[in-house]
Amino acid sequence: MLADLVGSIVTQLRSTLRISKLEGDAVFAYALESEIDGSTLLDTIEQTYFTFRTRLRDVNQATTCPCNACRLIPSLDLKFVVHDGRFARHQLAGTEELTGSDVVVVHRLLKNDVKTLLGIDAYALFTEACLV
Numbered sequence: 001m002l003a004d005l006v007g008s009i010v011t012q013l014r015s016t017l018r019i020s021k022l023e024g025d026a027v028f029a030y031a032l033e034s035e036i037d038g039s040t041l042l043d044t045i046e047q048t049y050f051t052f053r054t055r056l057r058d059v060n061q062a063t064t065c066p067c068n069a070c071r072l073i074p075s076l077d078l079k080f081v082v083h084d085g086r087f088a089r090h091q092l093a094g095t096e097e098l099t100g101s102d103v104v105v106v107h108r109l110l111k112n113d114v115k116t117l118l119g120i121d122a123y124a125l126f127t128e129a130c131l132v
């Protein structure tokens with residue numbers, strides 16, 4: 001079930017962004033500055049969220065399994081962390097890895113208090129660097 005949901009996210013993001021890797025239930029994606037503008041990025045986020053919610057609804061309606069994981073399907077939601085910064089690409093064990101301090105910033109931002117502070121489960125968090 002989780003693989004199905006993540007797959008729908010990856011498919012949608014891939015239309016605009018490059019998928020770097022999957023990290024558990026997170027999708028780490030990026031775009032080069034020359035490949036995307038703010039409007040396209042916002043459209044991609046909105047469409048990805050819509051696709052996720054639609055797929056979530058469909059999976060929930062088709063599931064009759066009483067296990068805890070299946071019962072919690074409706075409580076799943078999507079969070080986006082968006083940052084503009086520099087990174088380096090290098091090959092590691094046959095896969096491309098992104099490195100650099102701005103990559104670390106994104107990972108740190110995943111551990112935030114947005115849900116607690118605002119009481120919302122789904123959000124798109126943009127750093128100030130994205131707004132300049």
